[in-house]
Amino acid sequence: MVSKVLLRLVSAVNRRRMKLLLGIALLAYVASVWGNFVNMRSIQENGELKIESKIEEIVEPLREKIRDLEKSFTQKYPPVKFLSEKDRKRILITGGAGFVGSHLTDKLMMDGHEVTVVDNFFTGRKRNVEHWIGHENFELINHDVVEPLYIEGLAKRVGARLLLASTSEVYGDPEVHPQTEDYWGHVNPIGPRACYDEGKRVAETMCYAYMKQEGVEVRVARIFNTFGPRMHMNDGRVVSNFILQALQGEPLTVYGSGSQTRAFQYVSDLVNGLVALMNSNVSSPVNLGNPEEHTILEFAQLIKNLVGSRSEIQFLSEAQDDPQKRKPDIRKAKLMLAWEPVVPLEEGLNKAIHYFRKELEYQANNQYIPKPKPARIKKGRTRHS
Numbered sequence: 001m002v003s004k005v006l007l008r009l010v011s012a013v014n015r016r017r018m019k020l021l022l023g024i025a026l027l028a029y030v031a032s033v034w035g036n037f038v039n040m041r042s043i044q045e046n047g048e049l050k051i052e053s054k055i056e057e058i059v060e061p062l063r064e065k066i067r068d069l070e071k072s073f074t075q076k077y078p079p080v081k082f083l084s085e086k087d088r089k090r091i092l093i094t095g096g097a098g099f100v101g102s103h104l105t106d107k108l109m110m111d112g113h114e115v116t117v118v119d120n121f122f123t124g125r126k127r128n129v130e131h132w133i134g135h136e137n138f139e140l141i142n143h144d145v146v147e148p149l150y151i152e153g154l155a156k157r158v159g160a161r162l163l164l165a166s167t168s169e170v171y172g173d174p175e176v177h178p179q180t181e182d183y184w185g186h187v188n189p190i191g192p193r194a195c196y197d198e199g200k201r202v203a204e205t206m207c208y209a210y211m212k213q214e215g216v217e218v219r220v221a222r223i224f225n226t227f228g229p230r231m232h233m234n235d236g237r238v239v240s241n242f243i244l245q246a247l248q249g250e251p252l253t254v255y256g257s258g259s260q261t262r263a264f265q266y267v268s269d270l271v272n273g274l275v276a277l278m279n280s281n282v283s284s285p286v287n288l289g290n291p292e293e294h295t296i297l298e299f300a301q302l303i304k305n306l307v308g309s310r311s312e313i314q315f316l317s318e319a320q321d322d323p324q325k326r327k328p329d330i331r332k333a334k335l336m337l338a339w340e341p342v343v344p345l346e347e348g349l350n351k352a353i354h355y356f357r358k359e360l361e362y363q364a365n366n367q368y369i370p371k372p373k374p375a376r377i378k379k380g381r382t383r384h385s
């Protein structure tokens, strides 16, 4: 009897234990299923995030391309005249991404011609002609003209004219003042600037020899000092040097007494002269420059005032082969091309100062401010010329 009671008691306790155990096992199972479920969700969510970011990685460049394409469809070019097939010329400009070349490109494009620029961006830059990229009348070729381009051959084949951008440096340190086109010059053939001076002299020789031999029409512009926006910041020329020094509050460096004279023309005047020469029948060399002569010291003071700078003027020792006088005689251009410079010096200088100020701002944003290079001038002839 007692044992029966005991057995029931034990089995009752066991049943309860069993229930308890079953309950715990059930709870554990539910917990583990829940855990797996939560785990799977977070894996799924992570996976979704990863896929989304992968898609974003692929799509973003495509979006950018679409934006670029939209921009190129809506890009505004400077206004261009419409010329008939008969009047529209196809013009190739070597060095067209440089200072003078890019302004010539602008003028010819706006006049309605088709322009192909060939440049290796050695001293020029794409930025100078970027506003034409994509225009139906414009082509830009990245090419080094040291490699054959056969321009002369091309000119002969298509009956085109060849314009040579020669220089006043062919007159060297002149004994004739002002310099006329029939003056043969006074060049030191082994001086520090001889490669440039003699190089241009020989380029003129070759052009005229080619004209005589092959009957190709040649135009030669003897360009005097030119300045304006897009000129090189650090080429050591007097205008760029003075503007940079004045803008940066550094002393304006004058070599010698500053009494040597120079005459500067604004770039738009030069470009008009080049176009007039190209369209003319004048096959002999023509001076293109501004005959308004100033001493270097006058330039320094004028630029200092226009910039509103408190820079001092510092005198350094005279440089070798520095021409004492340089002034074009432009009677030929006036007579034969009906051309003369029209932009007043101060107006041109203000435009150049504005350009340099902006360039310095761009560079300052990159924490870089260029310095002019007076060292180069000390060694050889100054680029006051």
Ligand SMILES: NC(=O)c1ccc[n+]([C@@H]2O[C@H](COP(=O)([O-])OP(=O)(O)OC[C@H]3O[C@@H](n4cnc5c(N)ncnc54)[C@H](O)[C@@H]3O)[C@@H](O)[C@H]2O)c1
Pocket (backbone or CB within 6 Å): 094, 095, 096, 097, 098, 099, 100, 101, 118, 119, 120, 121, 122, 123, 124, 125, 143, 144, 145, 146, 165, 166, 167, 168, 223, 224, 225, 226, 227
């Ligand atoms: N700026 C002046 O005051 C001045 C005065 C006299 C003569 N010039 C003559 O006018 C021309 C233009 O002068 P600039 O002041 O505009 O100079 P620049 O240096 O701004 O332009 C020259 C251009 O020619 C390109 N170039 C150089 N070597 C090349 C090569 N091997 N192949 C292809 N392209 C090349 C350069 O990248 C640059 O775009 C030059 O022939 C220069 O001698 C200029």
